[in-house]
Structure formats: structure tokens, C-alpha cells
Amino acid sequence: MRFTLNGRPVSYDGTGARRLLDVLREDLGKTGTKEGCGEGECGACSVLIDGKVVNSCLVAAGQVAGCKVVTVEGLAAEDGRLSKLQQAFIAHGAAQCGICTPGMLLAAHVLLERTIRPSADDVRAGLAGNLCRCTGYTKIIEAVLACVP
Amino acid sequence: MRAVSYVRPESLEHAVQLLRITPGCRPLAGGTDLMVMLHAGSTREQTPAVLLDVWSLPELKGVRRVGDMLEIGAAESYTGIIESPDVREHLPALAAAARTIGAAQIQNRGTLGGNLANASPAGDTLPVLLAYDAVVITDRRTIPIDRFFTGYRKTALAPDELITAVRFPPGRDVKFRKVGTRAAQAISKVVMAVSRSPSRVAIGSVAEMPLRAAGAEAALGRGDRTGAVRAVADDIRPIDDVRSSAAYRRAVTQNILRELIDALPSR
Numbered sequence: 001m002r003f004t005l006n007g008r009p010v011s012y013d014g015t016g017a018r019r020l021l022d023v024l025r026e027d028l029g030k031t032g033t034k035e036g037c038g039e040g041e042c043g044a045c046s047v048l049i050d051g052k053v054v055n056s057c058l059v060a061a062g063q064v065a066g067c068k069v070v071t072v073e074g075l076a077a078e079d080g081r082l083s084k085l086q087q088a089f090i091a092h093g094a095a096q097c098g099i100c101t102p103g104m105l106l107a108a109h110v111l112l113e114r115t116i117r118p119s120a121d122d123v124r125a126g127l128a129g130n131l132c133r134c135t136g137y138t139k140i141i142e143a144v145l146a147c148v149p
Numbered sequence: 150m151r152a153v154s155y156v157r158p159e160s161l162e163h164a165v166q167l168l169r170i171t172p173g174c175r176p177l178a179g180g181t182d183l184m185v186m187l188h189a190g191s192t193r194e195q196t197p198a199v200l201l202d203v204w205s206l207p208e209l210k211g212v213r214r215v216g217d218m219l220e221i222g223a224a225e226s227y228t229g230i231i232e233s234p235d236v237r238e239h240l241p242a243l244a245a246a247a248r249t250i251g252a253a254q255i256q257n258r259g260t261l262g263g264n265l266a267n268a269s270p271a272g273d274t275l276p277v278l279l280a281y282d283a284v285v286i287t288d289r290r291t292i293p294i295d296r297f298f299t300g301y302r303k304t305a306l307a308p309d310e311l312i313t314a315v316r317f318p319p320g321r322d323v324k325f326r327k328v329g330t331r332a333a334q335a336i337s338k339v340v341m342a343v344s345r346s347p348s349r350v351a352i353g354s355v356a357e358m359p360l361r362a363a364g365a366e367a368a369l370g371r372g373d374r375t376g377a378v379r380a381v382a383d384d385i386r387p388i389d390d391v392r393s394s395a396a397y398r399r400a401v402t403q404n405i406l407r408e409l410i411d412a413l414p415s416r
Contacts, residue, residue: 016155017200019188039185041334043254052228052257057188058180059258062155063204107253128333129252 001065005030006074016062021045023061024071032072032102036131043130046103047071053110053129072102075109085109085147092143096134104130108144117148153187155200161208161313164201165288169309173198176311178209178224179258181251182267209262209313212236218316220286223262231256242323242342246277252333262312268302268358271337273327275359278315279351280323280342286314301357323349324409328401330392338393339401343409345369350377350406355385355398365406374410378403 002011005028012023024030024047036044038057045056048070075083085108088094095101104127111118111126118126123144124137132140156171158164168174175197177183187196203209209224212233219239221230227247230236236244250259250273264272265285278294285292288311297305306312323344329335340353348370350362364380387398 015152016157016202017153017187019184038188040181040251040255043252046254053253054257055181055254058184058254060155060177060180060184060200060202062157062200063177063180063202065157110253125333126253129254131334 001062003064003066004068006070012061014061016060016065018061019057020047020059020061020064020069021056024056024069030071030073034099034102036099036103041131042100043103043107044100046106046130048106048110051110051113053107055129070106072105075105083109085112085144088143088146089140092139092146094135094139094143096132100130100132100134104132104140108140108147112144112147118144120145153197153200155202157202158206161203161206161288164203164206165311167201168288168311171199171201174201174309175199176201176203176262176266178204178260178263179226180204181255181259182263182269203262203311215316217319218284219319220314220316221261222314223265223286223312224260227256227259228253230261239319240277240281240317240323242280242325243274243277243317245325246274246327246340246342249273249327249329249332255334261315265297265312265315266304266306268298268304270301270356270358271340271354272359273337273340273353276340276342276351276353277323277325279359279361280344280349281317281321282347282349284316285312286316287312291316295361298358298360303358321347322414324412326405326409328405336392339398339405341402341405341409343369343406343413345410345413345415350381350384352381352385352402354392355387355402357386360385369410374407377410378407381406 024033034044036042040055040058047056049067107130123141177200209222211222212235230247264274283294325342327340328338337354342351348366350365353359362381362384364384365377368376368380387395389395
């Protein structure tokens with residue numbers, strides 16, 4: 001089975017019933033994707049599949065055959081330069097313990113791609129599937145809004 | 150955990166054939182329920198031996214007109230349902246229900262076929278389907294929604310039967326309301342859909358399966374709002390559980406029924 005991971009072709013030969021989350025972390029070394037609840041409640045394992053944000057704990061690995069998958073490792077440039085959104089998270093103190101951060105970044109990345117001039121409420125709705133137990137969300141929302149042109 | 154294998158059929162026909170001949174085979178769409186159960190090793194039912202991935206079958210996607218009905222593919226995502234102009238125009242209560250399910254991650258993967266097959270008493274679209282008198286289309290027959298649920302997480306489906314679509318009659322005014330702990334990522338304490346003509350009061354999370362409240366419907370059919378609100382308390386069978394109490398569910402059911410009846414156009 002082949003798919004595209006952060007712009008590069010990869011192949012996976014194990015059982016298609018494994019969770020995409022486990023294949024990304026254990027087989028493909030993409031440990032930026034975190035496991036929180038393991039039942040689709042917290043959003044820590046969020047990745048993009050064909051441009052849509054999904055919980056990778058709920059996806060069977062076989063289901064991404066032929067798809068484009070993006071993890072948090074795919075947000076920075078090739079030379080390691082962080083994206084504008086990632087820099088905004090640092091500048092605004094939007095990350096504390098960091099477990100929710102990769103998923104937050106991916107959900108916010110899609111939100112900024114798909115919404116023209118999102119409001120604070122749009123950001124709250126767009127990130128509603130990502131739980132954070134540290135920040136109280138305010139800093140995260142500020143960081144995302146700082147990237148609105 | 151026993152090893153589970155994975156198969157991706159080439160077509161709907163192939164999927165139906167595999168489902169019939171493969172022991173322990175279970176259809177997998179967006180995985181929002183099934184993947185959780187598999188990983189948790191849920192003992193509620195037997196672990197499937199084979200996952201039959203119907204998620205990307207084109208035959209199970211999309212929203213289309215069939216005669217005067219609107220048909221939604223069983224594996225269409227809630228996001229696809231919310232974004233469909235036909236759904237927004239003709240089934241706004243379904244779009245409203247889909248928006249309350251999880252958040253973006255779940256809406257991008259959850260499906261009507263999955264909500265039906267999983268048959269949770271708290272399934273958020275299920276009261277809407279009941280209020281619209283939806284029809285469940287399978288690989289072999291059509292099942293009226295009021296005959297689909299048969300008990301706690303039990304349905305009229307045969308073990309090798311595949312839901313392919315859901316059909317809705319157009320032009321019905323249905324109001325929807327969900328009460329949970331928070332707006333997103335919440336499992337319902339009470340979820341309700343109501344129509345005045347025909348008289349439909351459909352409720353989830355208040356019994357072992359989504360139900361139509363017969364007493365409330367009879368009163369609403371006579372134009373008796375007060376009678377409907379009184380009767381609904383006896384139509385439901387709520388329990389105390391981790392999400393809420395029976396007393397709270399009964400009070401909230403009566404309150405939101407009153408609210409939804411008032412939101413409907415008078416006949």
C-alpha cells in the first residue's frame with residue numbers, strides 16, 4: 001500500500017486494520033502526531049488526509065492508500081523553517097505542555113486555508129475538536145487570529 | 150486482541166459479495182465508532198475478523214434526487230451533508246444535526262450509514278431521520294426508519310446486509326435540538342426532532358433506542374401543545390447514567406419539546 005506523507009511517497013506493508021496513528025508513529029517515525037484519548041474526543045492525533053482534518057486514531061491504515069497525508073512534521077519548510085502559524089504559536093505562548101499542539105496546528109492550518117478572514121468564533125468552531133488542558137484556549141485563538149491577513 | 154484483517158472492495162457489487170461470503174466481516178466507513186470499539190476491545194459484541202472498507206466506494210457517496218425523494222449515500226460524510234445545497238434547502242434539520250456531531254474531525258469521517266448501523270440510542274441524526282420518515286436503502290430492500298431500530302443497539306439489518314443510502318421525502322418542516330454538556334464533542338443528554346404535519350416527535354438518549362413519542366404525537370396532531378408536553382414524559386424511558394439523570398432528561402425533554410413546537414409554523 002502506498003500513500004504520500006508530507007509530500008513524499010511512502011509504502012506500508014502491514015495490516016490495513018491498524019490505526020493510522022500507530023503506523024505514523026511506530027513504522028514511519030512521525031512521532032509529532034500524539035495519542036491523547038484514543039477514541040476521537042481530544043484531537044491530539046489530528047492529521048490531514050487529502051486536505052481534511054481527521055483523527056488518525058479512527059482511521060484504518062489501509063484507508064489512506066493513494067491519499068495525501070500531512071502530519072505536523074509537514075508544516076515546516078524543507079529547511080526546517082517554521083510556518084507562519086507555528087511561529088505565531090511560539091510568539092503568543094499558545095503551547096504549554098505541547099500534547100495538543102500538533103493537532104491544534106493542523107486544525108488551525110486547515111481553518112486558515114479554507115476560511116476567508118475567520119473571526120474568533122470561526123476559530124473556536126474550527127478548533128472545537130481539539131482539547132487543551134493548559135492554555136484555556138485564549139492564547140491559541142490569538143495565535144491563529146494573528147495569521148489572518 | 151485477535152488479528153483483524155482489512156479488505157478494500159473494488160465496487161459496491163464486490164462489497165456486497167464479500168460481505169455475504171466472508172465470516173465475521175464488518176463494514177467500515179469513517180471508523181468513528183468501529184475503530185474505537187476495535188482498539189478498546191469492546192466486549193459488547195464479537196470483534197470482527199475482517200474490516201470491509203466501504204468508505205471510498207463512489208456508489209455510497211453523494212446527495213442526489215431519486216424521483217421526488219432526496220437520497221444521501223450511506224458513506225457520505227457529515228461535512229458533505231452540511232455542504233450540500235440540496236440538504237440545506239430541503240433537509241435543514243439534518244444539516245443542523247450534522248453540525249452538532251463532534252467537530253471538524255468527526256464531521257469529516259462520520260456517516261449516516263454508520264450512525265444507523267451503530268444504532269446508539271444517542272445517535273444525533275437518528276431522531277431527525279425518524280421525524281422525516283426517512284427510508285433506509287440496503288443492498289436488498291428498503292426499511293422504513295420506524296421499523297429499523299429493534300432494541301438497544303439492535304437493528305432490523307441481517308448480519309450480511311449493507312446500508313447503501315437513506316432517502317428523505319422533501320418539503321417537511323422539522324425542528325432539531327440537541328442538549329449536551331457543551332456545544333462540540335458532546336454525546337447527547339437529550340436529542341430531539343419535531344414536525345407538526347405530519348405529527349412527529351422523535352427523541353434520542355431517553356430510551357434504549359431512538360424512539361417516536363406516541364402520546365406526544367397524538368396530542369400534537371390534535372393541536373394540543375400542553376397535552377403533548379405532558380404526554381412526552383410518559384413516552385420516554387430515561388435512565389441515570391454517566392452523562393445525566395433520568396429526572397434531568399425528563400425535564401429537558403419536556404422543555405425542548407415545548408420550545409420546538411413553538412418554533413414550528415402553526416398549521
